[in-house]
Amino acid sequence: MKRRTILSMEQALSLPYATLRFAQLGWRVIRIESTPSGEGLPGDPNRYIGGRVADDDRRSYFIAPNVGKEAIALNLKDPQGQEVLKQLIVALDADVFCCNTVPKRYRQLGIDYESLAAVKPDLIWAGISAMGPEYPDAPGYDPVIQAMAGYMELTGPADGPPTLSGVPLIDLKAGDEVFAGVMMALVERAESGKGTRIDVSMLQAAASWLITTLPLLDFDCDPSEVTRCGNEHRKFIPTNVYPTADGFIYMAIGSDVQWRRLTEIPWFAPVANPVRATNEGRVREREAIHRDMAAVTSRLATAEIAAEFRKATIPHAAINDIPAVREMEAIARTLTRTQAPDGREVRMQPLAVDLPGARRSLAFPPKYGQHTRAVLAEAGFSAAQCADLGARGIIAG
Numbered sequence: 001m002k003r004r005t006i007l008s009m010e011q012a013l014s015l016p017y018a019t020l021r022f023a024q025l026g027w028r029v030i031r032i033e034s035t036p037s038g039e040g041l042p043g044d045p046n047r048y049i050g051g052r053v054a055d056d057d058r059r060s061y062f063i064a065p066n067v068g069k070e071a072i073a074l075n076l077k078d079p080q081g082q083e084v085l086k087q088l089i090v091a092l093d094a095d096v097f098c099c100n101t102v103p104k105r106y107r108q109l110g111i112d113y114e115s116l117a118a119v120k121p122d123l124i125w126a127g128i129s130a131m132g133p134e135y136p137d138a139p140g141y142d143p144v145i146q147a148m149a150g151y152m153e154l155t156g157p158a159d160g161p162p163t164l165s166g167v168p169l170i171d172l173k174a175g176d177e178v179f180a181g182v183m184m185a186l187v188e189r190a191e192s193g194k195g196t197r198i199d200v201s202m203l204q205a206a207a208s209w210l211i212t213t214l215p216l217l218d219f220d221c222d223p224s225e226v227t228r229c230g231n232e233h234r235k236f237i238p239t240n241v242y243p244t245a246d247g248f249i250y251m252a253i254g255s256d257v258q259w260r261r262l263t264e265i266p267w268f269a270p271v272a273n274p275v276r277a278t279n280e281g282r283v284r285e286r287e288a289i290h291r292d293m294a295a296v297t298s299r300l301a302t303a304e305i306a307a308e309f310r311k312a313t314i315p316h317a318a319i320n321d322i323p324a325v326r327e328m329e330a331i332a333r334t335l336t337r338t339q340a341p342d343g344r345e346v347r348m349q350p351l352a353v354d355l356p357g358a359r360r361s362l363a364f365p366p367k368y369g370q371h372t373r374a375v376l377a378e379a380g381f382s383a384a385q386c387a388d389l390g391a392r393g394i395i396a397g
Contacts, residue, residue, distance in 0.1 A: 003028055004186075007089060008098040009076070009111060011044040013168060014128050014140070014202065015100035016065035018175035022096075022182075023068035024336070024351055024358050030092075030375060031066065032085070033368060035075040035396040042396065043073065043368040054341045057368045064348045067338045068362030072376075073369035073396035081394045082110030084376070086119045091379035094120065096182055100128040104136035113197040123195040124185045126178045132201035140202045142168040149206035154213060157230040170206045176352075177205050237282035238289050241319065242297040249302050251309065251316040255279075261312040267296050267305075336360050369397015 004027040008019045011033070019029045033043035041048050043057065050060030075081040089097065099111055106112035106127070113125040127133075130140030143164055146152050151170070156163030177200045185196035207214070212234075213226045225234055231250070233239035239252040253259050256278055263272035271292045275281040282289055297305060302318050309316040325331055326347065334350035337360060351358055372395050373386045381389070389395045 002093075004095045005092050006030065006096040006098060007032060007085070007092070007094050008096075009033075009109075010098065010100055012046055012100065012171070013065060013142070014171040014174040015098055015178065016044075016046075016175075017172055018126075018128075018178035019069065019098060020065050020067070021175070021179045021352065023362060025355065026357060026359055029069040030088075030371070031069050031071050031366075032076075033071060033073050034077075035073050035081075035393055043071075047368060053346075054364065055367065058365055063338070063346065063365055066365035067336075067348070068359065069366060070371040070375060071366035071369060071397070072372040074372070075394050075396075076109040076111065078392075078394055079110070080389070080392070082115075084381075084389065084394060085110065086116070087381075088375065088379050089116060089120050089123065092375075094123065095186070096124045096126065098126045098128075098178065100140070102137060102139060103127070103129050103133040106133075117195055117197075121195055122189055122193060124182055124189065124198070125195065126182055126198040126200065128174045128178060128200045128202065130201070131203045132199050140174075142171040142202075145170045145202045145206055149203055150210060150213070151206065153227060156228045158224075158228050160228070160230075162228070169209075170202050173205050173209065174200050174202045232286075232290065235279075235283075237279060237286045238293050240290055240293070242290075242294050244297050244302040244305060245300055247302050248319045249297060249305050249316060250319060251314060254315065258314060262314055265308050265312055267300065267308070268293075271296065334360075336362065338362050338364050340364060367397075369395075372397035 004022070006019055006022055006027060006029045008015060008029060009032040010016050010019060016031070019031070023029045031044075036042040041057075044062070046062045047057040048059055049062065053060050053063055074084060076085060088094070097111070097116055099106070101109070107115070116125060117123050128140065129135075130138035130145065146164055146169070147162070149170070152162035152164060155165055178198065181198040181200065185198060188194070188196060216225050231241040233252070236252065236254050239254070241248050241250050253262060259276070259279075259282070262268050271289065276285060276289065306316060306318065320328070326335070331350060334354070336348045336350060338346045338348065340346055341364060351360070376386050376389075376395065377383070386395065
């Protein structure tokens with residue numbers, strides 16, 4: 001079976017995360033970065049963020065999203081660079097071209113769908129932008145979109161300020177939409193032989209996740225249902241984080257049956273009353289329930305509570321820190337890995353889903369422009385042509 005090839009003009013996180021998912025499947029991913037402009041450091045700014053892992057252009061924040069890839073540096077501001085890109089697409093029989101720059105640059109850089117599909121009609125083209133091509137100037141930064149899409153309004157304590165998520169959810173959501181869109185486009189291409197254009201709006205993708213809040217506006221909801229509520233659930237009571245004698249525990253009561261099981265535990269029997277027998281009644285007494293629950297849990301060790309919850313099949317969890325997450329048996333066995341140039345093993349996040357043939361070990365990320373000349377040679381460029389392109393600033397590396 002033909003190995004799929006992706007050319008991706010990528011930077012930051014949203015698109016590198018998308019193409020990482022393809023690299024994990026064994027696809028060939030060639031990331032395209034700009035040639036030095038004299039303004040700042042060359043290539044993807046994320047190369048230079050975090051602790052120094054291997055060298056100056058492979059720092060800690062850059063590593064995990066870019067394992068298993070190749071890297072070339074190409075000046076797409078120059079028409080000759082745009083012609084080189086077209087030759088690469090044809091010569092390498094690229095299946096997919098991706099980018100995550102602002103849409104107003106698509107035509108300027110010769111990377112618009114129409115230009116690239118003209119040389120390879122079955123090409124799948126995918127672009128991530130802040131708000132889609134209808135808003136060509138809008139930059140797409142995860143925290144900005146979290147604010148714009150209402151995520152910050154929904155996150156944090158009820159009496160505190162709007163708060164960012166601890167994970168760049170919207171970058172990752174946009175990347176997953178590219179992954180899903182490309183897979184669907186491949187299925188359609190197998191039937192029709194035609195390529196596809198995929199535009200992912202980070203804002204629209206983020207708003208698609210407002211499924212538990214946005215529709216409530218047309219149901220005359222109380223304003224408290226569409227704003228911050230800390231760690232508690234807006235509908236299921238009690239679902240919250242509660243203090244323990246040695247930390248915190250999260251518990252979730254999702255039904256009246258679970259409530260009965262909870263209050264059959266002797267420690268929690270005093271929390272019950274006839275009104276609280278139904279979730280509707282518990283909603284009316286939510287504040288009192290949270291106080292009563294905390295009064296019980298704060299006297300007990302986390303492990304004691306967890307043991308009783310396990311016996312009663314009450315959904316719960318201790319609040320793990322990130323080192324503890326990595327050591328969980330269910331996670332530790334699924335981690336992906338790479339090897340740093342000095343021989344150190346680097347453990348990374350697991351695959352999203354275990355799939356046959358997926359790769360758990362991937363090559364360390366490439367240096368800036370590391371594969372430029374090798375990839376161009378593969379596409380038919382001679383050493384003399386590469387030297388000329390390098391001398392004229394069309395390629396680098």
